[in-house]
Structure formats: C-alpha cells, structure tokens
Amino acid sequence: MALTLDNIQIYRKMLELRRFEEGIADLYHKGYVPSSAHLYIGQEAVAVGVCSNLRQSDYVLTTHRGHAHNLAKGVSMRRLAAEILGKVTGPCKGKGGSMRATSVSDGVLYSCSIVGANIPIAAGVGLSIKIRKTDQVVACFFGEGASNIGDFHEGLNLAALWRVPAIYVCENNLYALSVSQSRSTLIEDIASRAEAYGIPGVVVDGNDVLAVHQTAEKAINDARVGLGPTLIECKTYRWLGHHAGDPGLDYRTKEEVDTWKERCPIKSFRKLLVSRGAQENELQLVEADVEAKVRDAMTFALESPFPEQAELLRDIY
C-alpha cells in the first residue's frame, strides 16, 4: 500500500463525515435545523483525501455543502453541529449556520453559500499568502455547477495569472441542483477548463480516497513551492438530493443512485484496509467510537442555548 498516512485515521475521518451528515439529516427531519442542509454523503473521499494533506495553518474555503470540509480541516464536531442548529456555541455563534460555517482558528476561512463566489476569494487569499510571504496554501472546494458561473472563470484566471498557492477542487457530483452536467455544458471534463487559464487540470476518481490524496498532495506541494494553482476534478456522486428536504429522485433514477452507492468510498476503503491486514475488531472499535462521538455532538448541539438578544446587533461593524 502506497499510503504513508495513518490508514485507520483516514477511515475514521471519512466515517465521521458520513455519520455526522446522517445525524444532521435526522435533526433536519425532526425540525431542529433552522436552515436548509446540503449533505455531503457519498463524496467523503474528496474532503478527506484533500484535507489530509493540509497543515493546521493552511486555509480552506468551501461552499453551501461544506460541513465535511469543516470537519476534515479539524473543526470540532460539537461546535459545527451547534452552528448548524443556530446555537451560540457554534464558531459563528449561530449567525452563519450550515451554509456559512467558519472557523478561522482551524483555517476554515468561510463557507460561501453562493455558488462560485469562493473561487476569486481564494485567489485573493493566495495573493495575500504570497505578499505576506508565508508558506501556506489555500484549498478551494466547489461543485461542477460552479464552473458555469463567471466567478469560476474570473477567479481561476486571476489565480493563474498571479501564480497563487491555491488548489481548486471541483467536486463533480454530476448534479447542480436538479440539472445534470450533460444538461449544463457540452464538455466532459471540467478539468479541461484549466487549459483555458494556463494551469494544470487533473481528473481523479473522487470515490477513491487514496487517489484523491495523492493527486492533491502533488498539487499542494506544487502550490507551496510557487508553481501556481492546479484544478483537480474529482468525479463523485451526491447520494441524496440537493438538500435534506429534496428526495433527489425527480431528476434521476433509483438505479443510477444505487449504482453509485455500490461504489461507496468508505465501504471500498474499508475493504481495502481489511485486504491489507487491518483487524476487523480494530475497525469495529473505530466505528463504535465515531458513532458515540457523533451522538455526543448532536446532543451537545441540541442542549446548547440559542444566542441572546444582544447578539443580534453585535459583529456588524
């Protein structure tokens, strides 16, 4: 196995993302989530594969579907769950919620709830890293839907022109809201758009955490030594609808969804671990531990207070 990281740690992290989203879905359907919740289930290999290469001091900019990137970058499960529920114990004191979760001390700069907006912002973060002469890197996540908005093109052009230390991770989950990629653009690979901006574009199996990890590792190393940004397209699939309230079956077939579920990134990585000698009881221990941790986070969020009235007018200026 080429992987030099702690394999069990990777497995644990992906499982945390999955169980966390299941926990949020449960709370959503019980009416505890004040906003919509855009769940990440099925895409876990991307966030974990990329973020396992990042340092604490590196930055992440994510999207409305950003719980996973927050967790993968090290944000506490308890605090993130509290944020999603609009509780004062969240890192944004409940003011940002699911779609704007931010934890600057963990390097999660912002979740940009409007598609594509984080792409030029990441170019500026990269510019700032260059000007401040630190050796940080910024990882910017977005879906294939974002590649059709102006921000993608303007942001990628600036990032390329300025050779900033950024990696752009397109999580191609095949659907933008209800519209499939083939109904949005004639091109096959979003990564091919990188050529238009003079930067490398790479396609990778987004359900293979090792492949994502290795691809991101090279892009991040390149960015860190001043070779400029890379566009990485991770081909994956959104198991659920656009948001927790969308069954996601009006615009795609159950067969299609089931086919992708067969390719579950977590299940296949577990199988790989077992085939390489991981002990079943060791994995079960991890699984039980993750479940307990998620339960604890959800309980913490539910029991946390909402912000007090005085909070309404704080943090504007």
Place this chain on the structure above:
Amino acid sequence: MVRELNMIDALREALTEEMRRDPRVIILGEDVGIQGGIYRVTQGLLAEFGQERVRDTPISEEGFMGAALGAAITGLRPVVEIMYADFVANCMNQIVNFAAKMRYSSGGQLRVPIVVRSMVGHGRGHGGDHSQVPMTWFMNVPGLKIVVPATPYDAKGLLKTAIRDDSPSLFFEPHILYRTKGEVPEEEFTLPFGKADVKRKGNDVTIVAISAMVPRALESHDKLREEGISAEVIDPLTLRPLDVDTIVGSVKKTNRLVTVEYSPKTGGIGAEISALVIERAFDYLDAPIVRVAAPDVPIPVSPPLEKMTVPSVESIVEAVKSIVA
C-alpha cells in the same frame, strides 16, 4: 497660507501616506498601475511601492473584488478602484453578499478591511451606465460604510480613515469635483466617520447636500443670503454611519429642511433623511420637507438633456424659497 490641492492630488497623497505607514495596504484595479488610474489618482504609486502592492488587474470586477476580500480576511488592507461606480454592479455579489456580511455571519471571526474607491456622476456625456450616482444602492446593506466627500480636504481625511477602518467602505468620488482646488494642510490629519460637517451656519433653513451637490448648496447659500435668507448647509460626509444628530439638531433650530442629491429621487438619500427628521423632529417642522434630486430617468448622453438630470443652483434656491416665507 494653507496649501491648495485638487481632489486627485489629495486622494493620491492619502494613498501614499497610508501605504508608507502600513505595508498591509495594497491597491488593485483596472489601469491603476502603469497608467496611474484614468484620472491619475494612483499615478506614481507603482514606482514607489512596486507591482506587488499596486496591481493592474484584468477587466474582471467580480474577480478582483472577490480577491480583495480574500486578501482582506487574511491580513491585508486592499484599496480597490472600480473605475466607474456603475461597474460596482459587476461585483455586487462580492460586495453585498460577502464583504458586508462576512464579519457578522462569522460571528465576528472575520474582518473585511477593504476600501472600494469609485468615481460617480455626470458631466462627461458618458450616458446611463457610466454616470450614475449609486450610493443609494447600498443604503440598506448593513455592514458597509458609505463615504461621500466633496472637497479635497474631506477626501483626504476620510480616505485615510477608510483605509484604517476594519469594515468595508465604499468611497465615492464625484468626477465633476476632481479638479476643484481646496485647502489641504500639509500636516497629518484624518476625519472621523459619522460626523457631519456644517459647511455654513444659518437659521432659516437646513440644506443637507451630498457629494457634488455640496458646492451647489454653498452657492445657493450665498444667493439666498443676498435675498435675506440664512441657510445652514450640512454635508454628512458619510451616509453609513449617518450623523443624524447634527441634521436633527439643525432642523430643530431652522424648522425647515431641503435635501439635495443627484441620485434619482425615488428611494433616495433625501427620502431616508426626511424620514429620520420626521421621526425625531416632526413637531419642529414649520413647512413640508423638500427633496431636490435627479429625476427618475437614466442619464442621457445629449448635453442639454444630461444637464437637466442634475439639480442646479437655481433649483436649490427655488426649493428653499418655496418653504421659507
């Protein structure tokens, strides 16, 4: 004898001083580097500070505005030039949905210290999408500050304050006043936000004038004086925060209010100021409030038509006389 500068030179001096003072200040925008800005506000800055800090951008407003936010939330203090204020429409998303809200939505974790400098107004026959005065677009966006200087002195002092402020500021420079000279002391100074300047004292009527309408209000003041009418002229200098106390205090003294702006009247600055005065000084008003503003039309190119979209000194004088018996 105090030195005289025009607004272009005063702005450049503010930028230069702040860039010397604070290495985190950078400039981004179209034509700001080699060209020195279309009105030469940034001339010479590239030579002094280098291309790392004075950066010509592609024509890509949403892109470089977003980049400015990214730089701002990670420790820099970008000053972004949007060549014509009309083009803020091209980056409205980054300004309204992100710059204005990131601090609040992050529960105070983020600061967005950017200044968006932009030229406003008529006088060039540039037509409806190159001549607007769009401060009002941002009046109901909490999180932004709106700065509207009309003299070289005010422009310099307020720009320095905007650069040092931790909130995003929109800084609107009236094109028609760029070359008008005024006194600007050589020694260091800044001007506070939210503190109106009473440009002339008076007793019979309060005139609140915005941006390029300030010199016209001052001219009106002189004409009215010849007719025995004493007008108080107030320039709020910033619309967010707005110095309501000074305006209301003045109306309590004069009992009459005329507002003057060159944005369209509907939903305008005059509407907001009028409502505030009615809320806080209704009993003091001896006459209806009069709003002098641009008509609700896009700005035409044809010179005589363009001129009709801008309130004249005569229209201000007439407005005052209509409520001062």
